[in-house]
Amino acid sequence: MLDALHAVLVAPFRDMAGSPAFLVEVLIGGLFAGLMYSLVALGFVLIFKASGVFNFAQGVMVLFAALTLVGLLERGAPVLLALGLTTAVMVALAFAIERLVLRPLVNQEHIILFMATIGLNFFLEGFGEMLWGANVKKLDIGIPDRSFIVRGVQINELELTAAVTAAVLVAVLALFFQRTRIGRALRAVADDHEAALSLGIPLKTIWVVVWSVAGVVAIVAGLMWGAKSGVQFSLSLIALKALPVLILGGFESVAGAIVGGLIIGIGEKLGEVYWGPLVGGAIENWFAYVLALAFLLVRPQGLFGERIIERV
Amino acid sequence: MIYREAGQFKSSYAGDQAIFPVVQDRVFVAAAVAAAVVVPPLLASEYWLQAVLIPFLVYALAALGLNLLTGYAGQLSLGTGGFMAVGAYSAFKLATAFPRLNIIVVFLLAGVAAAAVGILFGLPSLRIKGFYLAVATLAAQFFLIWLFNKVAWFTNYASSGTITAPDRTLFGALITGPNSTPSARYLTALGLVAVFALAAKNLVRGRIGRSWMAIRDRDIAAEIIGVRPLRTKLLAFAISSYYCGVAGAGLVFLYLGSAETLAFDIGISFLVLFMVIIGGLGSILGSFLGAAFIVLVPIVLSNAPHAIGLRMPVALQKQFELMVFGGLIILFLIVEPRGLARLWQIAKEKLRLWPFPH
């Protein structure tokens, strides 16, 4: 009994203290994974805020974007052109989704829209692979996957670039929401459709814009993850990992998505490395969910949500 | 004038409260059940029994279970696969540890195990709702599958990690295991599903079903009527998981014969959710229609190109199926978000007037 307690409560921390450089590496690894979760969760949050749609297909959008990008690069397109074309594809996709899926389902219950995005998920998965093939592909965007060492800690250039890119993207999005008219409308529409309409921007446009923005976020996520581990089906599975992130951060908070993603990423890696061996490993599969669940029981409103008393 | 309720005056509340108040419905259901018992074992090929009818029944049972929870009690769950796994592994452990225990008893006890686990993972439903709850049920899904993968005891330390249904008999006939005939397994599944469907119908039209729907439709009003949310939701989780657990046992013992945890992964949770939504949330009949749809569509899709003389490479075929399947789901939701059961009802109303539309 005491041994077990020791193994759970003491030994892992002793290991951490024993090799701080390794701990930092684990943390960085967690941070990188967390960043990816954040990006996917961000896509979710944008769409949820603006249209109340819980977009299950966000993960496949990441896969789809990455497949398109790789496909174009493989056919000899220069990086910038390929990025531009992929963006165009994602915007076109947003238009198509608005027209073919969202508009006919406007005013339906949330669960129906949610199910429709699961349908979308299947469709895009098949479509993407049909267009570009289903093999694992290396996405090479010219950033070397090599590491340098700072004070005994290995830092991967690619991961560093990813982190910086993600940070820039978030900053740009924040500016977009604060400073532009359509950005403000997007924020307004989350609270009140009427209010947004009174700004003179049709709901239709708003939807196309958020889905496009979510598509661009998906490109960045796909770019980074694909460069690191190759473009393959498992990319779409990080969508599921974004769900506990959303629980932590709240479905409507951009900041929550970012912070939640980092917490889940780091928590998961720490759990796997230091506690995983105790129960035979591979706890990464569920650790995030259980973490989020435990958290929910304490704070049902999420990290940044306000506690509201339901009106009767 | 085939389908008429005019002239059938219900002289008592007992008549009106009956499960199928309209005579034609009673006749129809009786005929359907009789046909289901007699026709397939005589006429259906092994392929039809094994690849269509048995999976249809097993999935219908799981869909019934999820429909009780999501369609009636309004608690969205993505943990169906996990609860099915609990049923399957419990049945396997029970059947191998107590070889003389009647196999039907094994199934029913496996359901109890699943119900207990369902209650455990239903506890958060007191504090969280909607999509948040759905994500919480994912914790059940991933944790349970991990558990069955990691702990070799559950598979009796099989090096392959698979569980295999042993040979077991009922009334002298072999109904599970590698040597059982598809007909025997089909009839067993049919019997289970028929009883469980009847029980589900009785539950949802009575006190319990009403308290579930009350919580689903307006939890605050339900509470002031005296519905205790936690107890009501946990009962829904328990009964729903029970159904799913028995379905999980059926999946291994009556359909697949042997399985690994992969058979219960997140994909099956979504599949059963589709059945429920396409069939009709809050409809017993819908659970069957949805299961039939989801079982048949891939079969049709994989045979369709061949039938019209098209030859596709396997990979392309798979992608094509995914696209059509996804597209169909969206199309369905657009055409009739309340599912196949609703379409059936509309058809019935049309029939009622036929051949005089006014």
Add this chain to the structure above:
Amino acid sequence: MKGSAAAPPLLEVDRVSVRFGALIAVNRVSLSVARGEIVAIIGPNGAGKTTLLNAVSGFYRPYEGTIAFEGQDRTRLAPPDVAALGIARTFQNVALFKGMSVLDNIMTGRLLKMRGSFLLEALYWGPARRQELEHRAFVERIIDFLEIQAIRKTPAGRLPYGLQKRVELARALAAEPKLLLLDEPMAGMNVEEKEDMCRFILDVNQEFDTTIALIEHDMGVVMDVSDRVVVLDYGRKIADGPPAAVRKDAAVLDAYLGVAHDA
């Protein structure tokens, strides 16, 4: 007044306050309802009327003060426990179970009168079946009483607003409550519907001997049906007495300036 002076009042609200953050929605309000009485609670929008009912129903925890029912302290009960005491209510924005038929809505109102185990019910056998039929018979009496026979099988969500309010009343009555709380039972109704509703309220009070506390804006209705009127304004009670007296009260006129005229 019908309540006798000796017995404790059915409901006794004593200096209750309810706060939402900094907002004090109900401020040290005291109120007692005697058995058999019809009490009207009036006041401008946002005065705290609904919040007061919610505190009595157990949805909100009073920040201070006590609520007693039949002489016992019941301040900290959850809504289902309040229901078990014999308090039923309707909501300002109709809270029917939209996916269920009218009949099922009202049957749900009988929930606390029903017993049983899920096994028996799964079989729909013996006691379960008998119980279901007994309650069905009772519910049919309410359906007749409120004249909603024709819509028995209609899904509640598809009914027009006025009928929804009536069904909600039926659902509350199905519980055979000792105290019935009605939050704006006539809001949004036309004159005819209002007359019907008035009649039902008076009949319920007389035939079933049900005590009623209702929130209402229409002064005419208030004068017609209530034995006593309580006036709230900005969370405080500013008047309490027979309708005729309250009507002349200067503070009430102040608070109601404008509102009373268009009512």
